[in-house]
Amino acid sequence: MPEEYQYLRTRLQYENFRFADWCEAAGFDGAEDEKQKDLPESVKAIRLVLVAILTEMQLVMDELSQMAERFETSSKTDFRNVDAETSDFQMLEMLKQLRARDHKATKDPGNNSAPATKSRSKGRWLSMATNLKNIAKNPRRFVWVAFSREEFEKLLGRFKELNENLYQLLHGEQSRFLMDLTRKTQLDMVLVLRSVEELKHLQLAAVLRPEPVSDASPYSRSDQVLASLANFKQLNTASEYSLGSQQEGFDDNREAIRLDRSRITFLEDDEESDNSMGSDGRAAGILDKSKPGQRHIWLEWRGYLPERSSKGDDLIASSASVRRVQDLVVLLKLNKLAEFCAPICHGYFDDNDHAAQDDRNFRFGLVFESPDALKSAGVPETLRTMLSRSTPSLSARVQLAQRLCTCLLYLHAVNWLHKGINRHNVIFADPHNLLEPCVAGFELARPDTDQDKTQPGRHQVVGPRDDLYCHPLYRGAEFKPTYQKTFDIYSLGLVLLEIAFWKPIESIMRLEDHLSNRNWAEFIRNELIQADSKHMKELRARMGDKYQSAVSVCIIGRMSLGVEEHSDETDVPVAAKLQRAFMERVVDVMGAVRV
Numbered sequence: 001m002p003e004e005y006q007y008l009r010t011r012l013q014y015e016n017f018r019f020a021d022w023c024e025a026a027g028f029d030g031a032e033d034e035k036q037k038d039l040p041e042s043v044k045a046i047r048l049v050l051v052a053i054l055t056e057m058q059l060v061m062d063e064l065s066q067m068a069e070r071f072e073t074s075s076k077t078d079f080r081n082v083d084a085e086t087s088d089f090q091m092l093e094m095l096k097q098l099r100a101r102d103h104k105a106t107k108d109p110g111n112n113s114a115p116a117t118k119s120r121s122k123g124r125w126l127s128m129a130t131n132l133k134n135i136a137k138n139p140r141r142f143v144w145v146a147f148s149r150e151e152f153e154k155l156l157g158r159f160k161e162l163n164e165n166l167y168q169l170l171h172g173e174q175s176r177f178l179m180d181l182t183r184k185t186q187l188d189m190v191l192v193l194r195s196v197e198e199l200k201h202l203q204l205a206a207v208l209r210p211e212p213v214s215d216a217s218p219y220s221r222s223d224q225v226l227a228s229l230a231n232f233k234q235l236n237t238a239s240e241y242s243l244g245s246q247q248e249g250f251d252d253n254r255e256a257i258r259l260d261r262s263r264i265t266f267l268e269d270d271e272e273s274d275n276s277m278g279s280d281g282r283a284a285g286i287l288d289k290s291k292p293g294q295r296h297i298w299l300e301w302r303g304y305l306p307e308r309s310s311k312g313d314d315l316i317a318s319s320a321s322v323r324r325v326q327d328l329v330v331l332l333k334l335n336k337l338a339e340f341c342a343p344i345c346h347g348y349f350d351d352n353d354h355a356a357q358d359d360r361n362f363r364f365g366l367v368f369e370s371p372d373a374l375k376s377a378g379v380p381e382t383l384r385t386m387l388s389r390s391t392p393s394l395s396a397r398v399q400l401a402q403r404l405c406t407c408l409l410y411l412h413a414v415n416w417l418h419k420g421i422n423r424h425n426v427i428f429a430d431p432h433n434l435l436e437p438c439v440a441g442f443e444l445a446r447p448d449t450d451q452d453k454t455q456p457g458r459h460q461v462v463g464p465r466d467d468l469y470c471h472p473l474y475r476g477a478e479f480k481p482t483y484q485k486t487f488d489i490y491s492l493g494l495v496l497l498e499i500a501f502w503k504p505i506e507s508i509m510r511l512e513d514h515l516s517n518r519n520w521a522e523f524i525r526n527e528l529i530q531a532d533s534k535h536m537k538e539l540r541a542r543m544g545d546k547y548q549s550a551v552s553v554c555i556i557g558r559m560s561l562g563v564e565e566h567s568d569e570t571d572v573p574v575a576a577k578l579q580r581a582f583m584e585r586v587v588d589v590m591g592a593v594r595v
Helices: 003-026 047-068 088-106 121-137 149-168 172-192 196-207 218-240 251-257 319-334 394-413 485-501 521-528 534-543 545-561 572-591
Strands: 264-266 282-287 295-303 345-350 363-369 426-428 437-439
Touching: 003 149, 003 172, 003 196, 047 149, 172 196, 172 218, 172 394, 172 572, 196 218, 218 319, 218 394, 251 319, 251 345, 295 345, 319 345, 319 363, 394 437, 394 485, 394 545, 394 572, 485 521, 485 534, 485 545, 485 572, 521 534, 521 545, 534 545, 545 572
Parallel strands: none
Antiparallel strands: 264 282, 282 295, 295 363, 345 363, 426 437
16 A cells, blocks of 8 residues: 555554444454354344444455455355344354454554454454564555555445444443443554554544544544544654654744743732742733733743853753753644643743843743633632632542543553642632643653653752652652653542542641651552551542542552563553553543442
């Protein structure tokens, strides 16, 4: 297949995955098992419709097979004359053969000896990750016969439409389970693809709509999420290698996001806001005050270590610091995905610009849009301030916890480490609405690669309360390891604990009067990893078994997520295993909490 059309192959693979997801949700996950002799009860009532869809799906697959020389062009049984009287055995045979085609479509195209991907979602993601390196080493291309993009797109569009027809046959709990499987498939695909080109193909594949589809349909929304994830990770991946080189998608936006400091009018004394202990390090202001289109904004500070200018007569931000903050702002500005729970960013400015010699602040200001609910209040409310107020309802706290778990899942799926998850960085535009939190505090955030390190800065010094959220292996070690996703997950676990008790972590652990005495991070973790500790027992009594289980998995970390102690979390198979475990043991378990 010509390189410019590789996205069509990616879309074909995605549709095969969707078909496998439907089979599992409908109860056909054992279709290859000879012991399965009866149709699942859920589809017996729709036998006629199901036969029609599967029959046409076979025709479409046959035509795609002939074009790509990818599948066997003959089948053991001809189902083109089946009718409503088709037996359960024949229906299962049809599913077996269609699923076998699905296996071949997802098999490593460059390695004929590679095992076919398992039909069940739990096996498919691991095969994708395990075979990725083999594909890169042996990239044998498809052999295409008289390739016609228009014809292939038309067939692919019909395949997509048939999949959507199958999706509409399921209702209630089965439908919810299917959409959950689809989400997991999307996140798996985004995770295992690492190169910019692969992610471009995935983005194009996700927005491919050969047949008109309503933007309001759940399938359209699902495709939009996949496209946004692929685009975000594509830009994130490009930023990892952007120093000293031109990168499409970044350099076009760099100049537009740098704002002149004179355009910012601070409100009251917020200009003096700093990241010192006891402050959330944010300020409120107006962008382009008294001008048409003025905007209420709030700011976060990102410090940098200055260096001498080329002339040696001034201290300025290094080119690496500038490039790093530009990459961050471009990602936050282009992000349109609600699942990230990230605020809308307009740009940044250097607080050192035009500053007097004796009043210099070596920091960047990240400028965020203030929602309507904030315009009279200034900076957003934080979970820190909310914890000092009356305890919200149990259902509101559970839904807040669920949103934060999903947020971290999506951030990690695009290889984004937050590095500052704590009660100061969970913010609310409307303090009366806990169901729409934002995750802020991106001054430490960076891509998750073994070659990328956090840039040091004056405003990254944390106080003892912030220090409590750091994993002891990271904060307490003399020689710090590379920051890892499991460290973010640990911090999330402490925030989930605070939401449950509606108290700061130091109050839960009764450390308020002792914070300055020692580093308590190791003490906190050692207490909480014990299932029979008084804190975990009280958590279970307050929130139930599922909530307590999800928090415990976060606190324990690698062992509870099935990741070996010394494994590299940036390695694709390890990352895939970690993501799936976090989905199943934290996100899904927390999502199953019912009030």
